[in-house]
Amino acid sequence: MKNSDTISRRTLLTAAGAIIATSAFPRSTVAADKVSEDEATAVALGYLHDATQVDTNKWPKRAGAEGAKQLCNNCALYVDQGDGWGGCSIFQNRLVAGEGWCNAWVAA
Ligand code: SF4
Structure with missing residues (x-):
């Protein structure tokens, strides 16, 4: 050799x-990437960065006074990173907005 x-x-x-x-x-x-509202899983779950924009006719889980309290930052699947964004296990720990919401919301 x-x-x-x-x-x-x-x-x-x-x-x-x-x-x-x-x-x-x-x-x-x-x-660490932020979830896009346009990606398939986000669309399927109605995820939006701003929960106040959720169409409650389409997503009645977020309707009414109790539904309006549902935010990513009080969801059991949210891991706050301290800047208004946090990891979400639904999205393989990619970042969702603390003020966001999706239909998989679970009380913390
Ligand atoms: S599962 Fe919870 S933290 Fe994740 S996007 Fe939905 S509401 Fe937000």
């Missing part, structure tokens, strides 16, 4: 390690 072959293999292994490390990184990046 030539010395240059060894270097090549070492370089290849280093590159492979970097790729593995890099491929793990986007998961945490994705976890």
Whole structure:
């Protein structure tokens, strides 16, 4: 085996390690991403960043005085991060607005 072959293999292994490390990184990046109101799960659950904009005819769970109290920031699935946004397990811990709402709301 030539010395240059060894270097090549070492370089290849280093590159492979970097790729593995890099491929793990986007998961945490994705976890910090804000949920878009337009994405499929959000649409299916009626998620909006501003709960006051929820169509209560379509989503009667949020109708009335009791429904109006439902916000992401008092939902059992919300993990506050202190800036008005928090992780939600429905969205793989991606960020939803504390003042938001979806039909999966659960009392904390
Ligand atoms: S499950 Fe709770 S925290 Fe998550 S989007 Fe719905 S209301 Fe907000």
